[in-house]
Amino acid sequence: xxxxxxxxxxxxxxxxxxxxxxxxxxxxxxxxxxxxxxxxxxxxxxxxxxxxxxxxxxxxxxxxxxxxxxxxxxxxxxxxxxxxxxxxxxxxxxxxxxxxxxxxxxxxxxxxxxxxxxxxxxxxxxxxxxxxxxxxxxxxxxxxxxxxxxxxxxxxxxxxxxxxxxxxxxxxxxxxxxxxxxxxxxxxxxxxxxxxxxxxxxxxxxxxxxxxxxxxxxxxxxxxxxxxxxxxxxxxxxxxxxxxxxxxxxxxxxxxxxxxxxxxxxxxxxxxxxx
Amino acid sequence: xxxxxxxxxxxxxxxxxxxxxxxxxxxxxxxxxxxxxxxxxxxxxxxxxxxxxxxxxxxxxxxxxxxxxxxxxxxxxxxxxxxxxxxxxxxxxxxxxxxxxxxxxxxxxxxxxxxxxxxxxxxxxxxxxxxxxxxxxxxxxxxxxxxxxxxxxxxxxxxxxxxxxxxxxxxxxxxxxxxxxxxxxxxxxxxxxxxxxxxxxxxxxxxxxxxxxxxxxxxxxxxxxxxxxxxxxxxxxxxxxxxxxxxxxxxxxxxxxxxxxxxxxxxxxxxxxxxxxxxxxxxxxxxxxxxxxxxxxxxxxxxxxxxx
Numbered sequence: 088x089x090x091x092x093x094x095x096x097x098x099x100x101x102x103x104x105x106x107x108x109x110x111x112x113x114x115x116x117x118x119x120x121x122x123x124x125x126x127x128x129x130x131x132x133x134x135x136x137x138x139x140x141x142x143x144x145x146x147x148x149x150x151x152x153x154x155x156x157x158x159x160x161x162x163x164x165x166x167x168x169x170x171x172x173x174x175x176x177x178x179x180x181x182x183x184x185x186x187x188x189x190x191x192x193x194x195x196x197x198x199x200x201x202x203x204x205x206x207x208x209x210x211x212x213x214x215x216x217x218x219x220x221x222x223x224x225x226x227x228x229x230x231x232x233x234x235x236x237x238x239x240x241x242x243x244x245x246x247x248x249x250x251x252x253x254x255x256x257x258x259x260x261x262x263x264x265x266x267x268x269x270x271x272x273x274x275x276x277x278x279x280x281x282x283x284x285x286x287x288x289x290x291x292x293x294x295x296x297x298x299x300x301x302x303x304x305x306x307x308x309x310x311x312x313x314x315x316x317x318x319x320x321x322x323x324x325x326x327x328x329x330x331x332x333x334x335x336x337x338x339x340x341x342x343x344x345x346x347x348x349x350x351x352x353x354x355x356x357x358x359x360x361x362x
Numbered sequence: 363x364x365x366x367x368x369x370x371x372x373x374x375x376x377x378x379x380x381x382x383x384x385x386x387x388x389x390x391x392x393x394x395x396x397x398x399x400x401x402x403x404x405x406x407x408x409x410x411x412x413x414x415x416x417x418x419x420x421x422x423x424x425x426x427x428x429x430x431x432x433x434x435x436x437x438x439x440x441x442x443x444x445x446x447x448x449x450x451x452x453x454x455x456x457x458x459x460x461x462x463x464x465x466x467x468x469x470x471x472x473x474x475x476x477x478x479x480x481x482x483x484x485x486x487x488x489x490x491x492x493x494x495x496x497x498x499x500x501x502x503x504x505x506x507x508x509x510x511x512x513x514x515x516x517x518x519x520x521x522x523x524x525x526x527x528x529x530x531x532x533x534x535x536x537x538x539x540x541x542x543x544x545x546x547x548x549x550x551x552x553x554x555x556x557x558x559x560x561x562x563x564x565x566x567x568x569x570x571x572x573x574x575x576x577x578x579x580x581x582x583x584x585x586x587x588x589x590x591x592x593x594x595x596x597x598x599x600x601x602x603x604x605x606x607x608x609x610x611x612x613x614x615x616x617x618x619x620x621x622x623x624x625x626x627x628x629x630x631x632x633x634x635x636x637x638x639x640x641x642x643x644x645x646x647x648x649x650x651x652x653x654x655x656x657x658x659x660x661x662x663x664x665x666x667x668x669x670x
Contacts, residue, residue, distance in 0.1 A: 093468040093515035097440035110436050115466040122463065123454045199450035205416060206444040207467040207515070208436040360416055361435075 097208040108353060109212040116204075116217020117224065132225060135182045136232050139174035143237070146170055146296060159298055164244070164327065171242040172326040173295035175233050175251060176258055176318040179226045181286070183259040186222040187266030188282050192273060195359075202360065211356035215349060219263045226259025227252065245328025254325055254338070258318040261341035264348025271355040289315045314344060365392045367519060367550055368413060372422035375408050382408045384574035385422060392518075395551040397565030399558070399656060401666070405574040406554035407447060410523050413552065415439050427518075440468060443512030447523040449504050451496045457507060458483060458492050465514040478514055485540065486510035502533030509540060520544060522553045526560060538563055558656035570656075570663055577663040582656055589662045590654035591617070593632040597639065597646040598624045607644055614638055619661055626658070 090098075100106055124132065147167030156163040194200040204214055230252045237243055243251075266282070273279055292306070293315035299307050310316050321337035324330065368390040375383040383405040390396040398406040411417035412424060415431035415438045424431060426438045452460050461482050465475035483492050486506040491499060499507065505525065512520060525541070526534040541564060545551055555561050561568055562582045570577045570585070578585055595615075599607050601623065611625055612618055615635060619626040629635045632651030639646065660666070 091441070091516040091518065092470055092474065093440040093517075094437070096469040097437045101434065101437060107433075107435050110469065112467060112469060115463070115469070118466060119452075119455075119463050122459050126456075127454060198453045199448060200452050202446065203450040203452065203464070203511075204467055206414060206439060206442075206446070207464065208440040208469065209467050210436060361418060 093208060105212065106210075108210040108357065109216075110209050112209045112213040113216045113220050115209075116213065117220055119217075120221040120224070131185070132182075132228070135178060135185070135225070136229055138181070139178040139229075139233055140236055142174050143167065143171060143242075147242075150296075157298070159323075159327070165242075167240075168242050168244060168327070169323075170296055171237050172248075172251060172323040173293075173319045175230055175237075175255055175326075176322040177290055177295060177315065178229050178233065179255040179258045180262045180315055180318060182225045182229055183222040183262035184266050184282065184286065186225060187218065187263040188270045188279055191218055191267050191270045192276070192279055195271065201356070205356075205360045211360060212349075212353045215264075215267060215352040215356060218267060219260065219349075219352075222263035222266075223256050223259050226263075227256050230255035243326050245326060247328045247330060248326040250325045251322045254321050257338060257341050257345075258321070261314065261318075261344035261348070264345050264352060266348075268348045268351035268355065271352055271359065289313050293319055295319060314340065317341070366390065367392050367427055368396075368552070369425045370409075370422065371424075373409070373412065373419055373424055374421040375405070375412060375417065376420045381574050383412070383419075386569075386571075386574070386576050388569055388576065388579070390519075390550060390552060393545075393548050393550055395545050395553065395564055395566045397561045397568030398552070398554040398571055399556070399561045399565075399568050399660070400554075400571035401556055401660075403573075404571040406571055407523055409571075410521055410552070410554055414442055414444050414521055440515065441518050443509075443515065443517035443520040445505075445508050445512050445520070445522045445525055447527065449508055451504060451507060451511070453496050456493050456495055457488050457499070460496060460507060461511055461514055464511045468515040470515065475514065478516075482510040482513060485513070485543075487536070500533075502529050502536065505529060505533070505537060506540065509537070513544075517549070519550045519552060522551065524554055524556070526555075526557065534560075558660070561656055568656075570660060572660075572664045572666075578659065585656065585659045586654045590658040591628040592630050592654060593628075594652055594654050594658060595627040595629060595632040595635050596624050596648075596650040596652070597627065597636075598648045599644075600647050610642060610644060611639070614642070617662075626661070628654070628658070 097110070100110055147170055151166040154166050157166050157169045159169055201214055205211065234243070234252060269282065270279065292310050293313050294310065299310050299316070302310060317337040317340040321334055324334045366389045371387050372385045373383055374381070374385050398409060400406050408417065412419050412431065413426060415435035418432050427441055429438055431438050452463065455463065458479055461479045462475055465478060483489055486509065488503060488507060491503060496504065526537055529537065541551065551564065553564055565582060567581050569579045578589060580588065608620060611627065615627045615629055617628040627635060636649055636651065
């Protein structure tokens, strides 16, 4: 009897764990990302890289002239050295949020692209991981490109700073999986604006441009709940070579974000498409 | 008896209090072209989604190629080509990219998909548009691309949900031609439609659905034979006079349906019935003798028209 190749491929996965939700097709979804990137999204990616560099030039140079050094972790460092890790963490967040909110929302509701994807032998977890995987690739390339700019400028004093690249990927993973989970519950484009409304204050109050210690206690407490604060502390700790247990705590914050985000995304996609 | 690809027994689906599909039984055999005919809201699309393993049933038994869609969704979907009611082509990609990536979603190797794409571009008659983005295609082209996309995995069963809704007559005929070719190649077609002419053209056998239940089952010609007469005489007297003549018309014919604008008179010989009406002194404004269609079957079964 003739067995179509697509069937043979699907049957080979029978009995595997979570076979109803996952078919191992993340590379295929990334392939789609590359095809789209080639033709259209490279502009968005480019702007995502340029943004932190512009911030660094403007603030690093501008404020750096007025404020040659700043106290951080008991030592005084150049202002540009202080903000460079924060800009890296923030760009990882922004890229991941863009990919997992706007982009996902359109495919989910407007173009119904996921409906088409899930009519194949893929499952909802493939789609979730594929989209998030794309956000991670972007996070990785932003972080690497940014490093290529800042290392020659002498803005990364410690060799540990190289770990800021995997840290940026972890941060992107956390934001992308939560972003996608939130987006999957959104009904309209206007609701999506809420996400953007939260991003700006988070950027301003997470210790990007000055140490959190300048804030009163209560504001410090709030700032310490925000994910971006943990992202910045993690990347900054690595770049400055302040290696301690607190870094593991910051990383843990993102591991929990990833687990929660993936859980709700898969659950929601399953409810949306398998009802 | 040929091999049964799809088999449903007591298939039921509820959405809250609404029973969308109410305990239906049917079988689809290999190579058959099977239709689900019914008005909007009859439960056709829900049945399609349950077969397509993207909707879980609430009760009953459903097997597709011997497997349970609730347990083996990916394996069943690998056998199916799905053409949804609403196009969901990837708008960020071109025609060939859409076909290519869809094949990849099934896990098929690149080289296999690439040669398949060339074949499908020709099948969908989209050679000139191969590198065009999806938005620039006409409705008929999008539909053909969606069908071609569903074929990329070489499915044994092609599921078409309202394949020609919203298309102009010419585009519909091109599409029907493509579907005939697939049928000739032995692909099993499962089609939902609320167009009776489409059902008559494409389906070997169909079930007539209304409110989640099966009202009748059979080939288009046997359904017409069983539930209608050979011919139908349609007469119009104008809305103000219809009421006056209703009783006299009823006396002349065994079965008569009164629609808002006209009477449908079911008879074996339309011309002689029309003569009888004239002979009785009644003069309809317009009259038409035609053969019975599935529309008449539906009207008989439900007391309603298909398209309201």
